[in-house]
Amino acid sequence: MIKQIAVLPGDGIGPEVTEEAVRLLEEVGKQFGHTFQFQFADIGGCALDKTGTPLPEETLQICRESDAILLGAVGGPKWDHGPGEKRPEAGLLKLRKALQLYANLRPVIVFPALVNASTLKPEVLEGVNLMIIRELTGGLYFGQPRGRKETDEGLAVVDTLYYTEAEIERVLRKAFEIARLRKKHLVSVDKANVLDSSRLWRETADRIGKEYPDVKLEHMLVDNAAMQLIRRPGQFDTVVTENMFGDILSDEAAMLSGSLGMLPSASLSDSGPGLYEPVHGSAPDIAGQNLANPLATFLSVAMMLKYSFNLEQEAQAIEQAIHKVLEDGYRTRDLAQEGERYLTTTEMGEKVRAYLKQEVPS
Numbered sequence: 001m002i003k004q005i006a007v008l009p010g011d012g013i014g015p016e017v018t019e020e021a022v023r024l025l026e027e028v029g030k031q032f033g034h035t036f037q038f039q040f041a042d043i044g045g046c047a048l049d050k051t052g053t054p055l056p057e058e059t060l061q062i063c064r065e066s067d068a069i070l071l072g073a074v075g076g077p078k079w080d081h082g083p084g085e086k087r088p089e090a091g092l093l094k095l096r097k098a099l100q101l102y103a104n105l106r107p108v109i110v111f112p113a114l115v116n117a118s119t120l121k122p123e124v125l126e127g128v129n130l131m132i133i134r135e136l137t138g139g140l141y142f143g144q145p146r147g148r149k150e151t152d153e154g155l156a157v158v159d160t161l162y163y164t165e166a167e168i169e170r171v172l173r174k175a176f177e178i179a180r181l182r183k184k185h186l187v188s189v190d191k192a193n194v195l196d197s198s199r200l201w202r203e204t205a206d207r208i209g210k211e212y213p214d215v216k217l218e219h220m221l222v223d224n225a226a227m228q229l230i231r232r233p234g235q236f237d238t239v240v241t242e243n244m245f246g247d248i249l250s251d252e253a254a255m256l257s258g259s260l261g262m263l264p265s266a267s268l269s270d271s272g273p274g275l276y277e278p279v280h281g282s283a284p285d286i287a288g289q290n291l292a293n294p295l296a297t298f299l300s301v302a303m304m305l306k307y308s309f310n311l312e313q314e315a316q317a318i319e320q321a322i323h324k325v326l327e328d329g330y331r332t333r334d335l336a337q338e339g340e341r342y343l344t345t346t347e348m349g350e351k352v353r354a355y356l357k358q359e360v361p362s
């Protein structure tokens, strides 16, 4: 199989983790007889510095012409004070919108070897395997009007939470389809006791739910969901929610798996390339130090192989290699216990490739 992959390393630790992910893909290609061709392009702060825009037209074109997109992360303190459209994050939002990547899949898996990496009790974490589906191209991050202005009462500011029924319906349908392939239990998270947008979300979920009688639909208010995720995460299988709630809940859920450096994601549309990126950001506090955990990006590569290329066996080979590396006690700094030795980003990359090649040390 020959596939074109657009690689957008971005800022901070983005280039460090994507470099290792590209090496991993090359290794998968070698082992399974595939050719992955990479086209690198700028996004975020590095694109702003070079071109004055966080998503250059050329980058968007490369993405449109690719079979899948691999992204590191964008942003950092250097660009934090620019106006909204001159922020690195605006480039990523624009890319998601332009490619209509409305369904963001964020699986949260507790690797048995990492049960002790979390601050939660092992018995609470046992068997946790949930899928958060976050709406990605609507809601507060996109609604208009937005911005600030001087008023008689001083400075005022507005962000708009806007959803059409069609936007809500398509992501809910995707969630029901995914729930059907899992444990057939879907929790729809909203704030229907306060927000009109959430009331439409809930009505739509109830309506679409009638087409999926085999899937048990439950509604949960977002504040309670945030608490339940920590109290008893095992009660969740598939979770669907709007853009900002999903953003926040998935970072929270990352702590079940031990680190934000463990959480991958896939952003999918109805046609065209999928975008694969770790859930974490550019981590300026550790950037340039070879300390980042690349496993979230590796797991995102596995999602790419599965969802975009239908290469189930290859995806499982990556997941298995990661399982074994962790079982054998290898950790990056974010996962290591106090005083425990840890691997750098590049060493973890080498280790996972070695396990993929079955070059397992005795």
Ligand SMILES: NC(=O)C1=CN([C@@H]2O[C@H](COP(=O)(O)OP(=O)(O)OC[C@H]3O[C@@H](n4cnc5c(N)ncnc54)[C@H](O)[C@@H]3O)[C@@H](O)[C@H]2O)C=CC1
Pocket (backbone or CB within 6 Å): 013, 072, 073, 074, 075, 076, 077, 089, 092, 260, 261, 262, 277, 278, 279, 280, 281, 282, 283, 284, 285, 286, 291, 292, 293, 294, 296, 334
């Ligand atoms: N998809 C994206 O490109 C995202 C970009 N951002 C941007 O990233 C910048 C930093 O944001 P933060 O709030 O600090 O969130 P962050 O996710 O970059 O970092 C939060 C904390 O987690 C740690 N961390 C994150 N990824 C890690 C990894 N792979 N290995 C080890 N530790 C890791 C960081 O060191 C930091 O302590 C901001 O400019 C923000 O807008 C934030 C989230 C997503």
Ligand SMILES: CC(C)CC(=O)C(=O)O
Pocket (backbone or CB within 6 Å): 089, 092, 093, 247, 279
């Ligand atoms: C545009 C990003 C900075 C938003 C985010 O935090 C995310 O997608 O997880």
Ligand SMILES: [Mg+2]
Pocket (backbone or CB within 6 Å): 247, 248, 251, 279
């Ligand atoms: Mg986020």
